[in-house]
Amino acid sequence: LVVDNGSTDGTAEVVTEALADLPDGRLVIGPSAASFVDPRNLGLELAAADRIAFCDADDVVADGWVQAMADALGRHELVTGPLELRSLNPSHVLHGDHADRWLVGPPQDDTFRPYAMGCNLGIRRSAVERLGPYDPGLESGHDKELSWRYQLAGVPLHFEESAVVHRRVRTTPGGAFRQHVRYGRSNARLYRRFRAHGMRRSSIARAVLVLGWGVLSSPLLIGSAHRHRWAEHIGLRVGRLAGSFRHRVVYL
Structure with a gap:
């Protein structure tokens, strides 16, 4: 399921072509307003499966990511995995241990709890039905809010080492x-x-x-x-x- 939230880079055309080989796949035109939250919540609403994994259009999932997420969500309600930064980004945007620290554990806010980034987040529908979707009132930080809200409600965040996403960062x-x-x-x-x-x-x-x-x-x-x-x-x-x-x- 791909939610296209007003892309201008040919995403819709690429997805349409790929769907020819994916009979169960869907392309949905999302809300036109610039938002990180609305298209994710639309995806949660329209997804048919109980196990739902999110990634972003500008990143690249590693081989085996889908299977790793599916397997982990069979055992856990909230899942994230390693974020690899070196393969998609120039060296000048990687500072200190910034390039490697997310390979061994989830991002950690130094004033609170670990969280799952929205570009590598798996969630089970049963948890969403109990605890709600992303908060639509946030312009950013929605992945932190959901991760922390779920953890406070008793849903632990599982780090699945084989669910790797190659993440692209801002280069300018x-x-x-x-x-x-x-x-x-x-x-x-x-x-x-x-x-x-x-x-x-x-x-x-x-x-x-x-x-x-x-x-x-x-x-x-x-x-x-x-x-x-x-x-x-x-x-x-x-x-x-x-x-x-x-x-x-x-x-x-």
């Missing part, structure tokens, strides 16, 4: 900055929602240090790798600042 500083601003805004909203359940406030001292580093290290004076890193770190803090004002919390 502008794209990375805009993406991380969205992440930051959602961080503040998630903090407001989950602080009563133990989510910790982010470190204000660290935020001040990062912003100071951003001012002192102008992206116009340093190489492309540093510009990309600068865009991610400063975009996240700018987003958190904006989200803190919007949601009346302090999460920097």
Whole structure:
């Protein structure tokens, strides 16, 4: 099942051609408004199976991903797997252990719990019927919200080592900055929602240090790798600042 949410890159044509060999496959035209959540919830609504696995159009699933997800969802209600970054991305966008840390476990928010990224997430319909779909009110962070809500309700997150997705990241500083601003805004909203359940406030001292580093290290004076890193770190803090004002919390 492919939900096409207003693509302009020929996705619909590629899918239509592929469906000639997949009689049970479907192409659904999703809502036209730009949204990360609405097409996923539409997919949940229209999928016929009890075991549902999500991936994104700009990533590549590894051989055996579908079978690995299907097998894992036979034993668990919420599943994720390794995210491999080196094969699809230039080296200048991979910082430190960033390229390998998601191969050995799920992403871990340093102020709360691990979560499944939306590009590699498996869920059983029975869990959705009990606990609900993605929150349509979030512009970003919907995968964190669902993962944490389910874990708090007693559904553990299972990491399936053989369910590998090759993930593509933003390769331009502008794209990375805009993406991380969205992440930051959602961080503040998630903090407001989950602080009563133990989510910790982010470190204000660290935020001040990062912003100071951003001012002192102008992206116009340093190489492309540093510009990309600068865009991610400063975009996240700018987003958190904006989200803190919007949601009346302090999460920097």
